[in-house]
Amino acid sequence: MQPANATYLKRFIQWAWMGWEQWFDRFGRARSLYSGHYGICKMFVIKYHGPSIACQDGTLIRTGDWIGELHLDNRFILDMLRTHDANQVALRVARLTRSSMRQISEEVKNLPQLRHVKALQGITLLHRGITHGLGFETHPLKQGTFRSLTTSYLRLLLTVFHPRNGARIGPHAEKLIPLRLIMTRAALIERFSPAPKTA
Secondary structure: OOOOHHHHHHHHHHHHHHHHHHHHHHHHHHOOOOEEOOOOEEEEEEEEEOOOEOOOOEEEOOOOEEEEEEEEEEHHOOOOOHHHHHHHHHHHHHHHHHHHHHHHHHHHHHHHHHOEEEEEEEEOOHHHHHHHOOEEEEEEEOOOOHHHHHHHHHHHHHHHOOOOOHHHHHHHHOOOEEEEEEEHHHHHHHOOOOOOOOO
């Protein structure tokens, strides 16, 4: 059983983190051409900046191309972690993410504002759970300041959302390296469009 002071500290950290998330959400909307909330996922349409990315289907993503930047709804995940086991939450997040991808696929196909979106992008430590069955490609982040800051940020996020992970991160920290997840427009539509109805 944890001391009361430790519990209060964790709650305070989580509360502070949610305040940061709200600010980041407003900032994301302000800097994006288009933004949307799709179940457990948020998407901000921004211009890509970084090294060119050659995707498996031949799509080449270059600096200046429009992409949909994906973020999970961390407030929702935190609420689930307060009442459910972490493994149950992981399974539910995977199901909800699949549902979100179907919604995003429909909007990418039909909204004029999204006609220039070339691919979806997310950056996460939890790529094994998210990529399984969803069709994302994984691409390494280039060594440098951005990768170092992103790694620290995401490791802290794991600790904040599930404090027991703090003890687990230390011995395996070198394995917790963020990857860039990519799904091209064509792959998104092919994988998540509804199957055509048969007569």
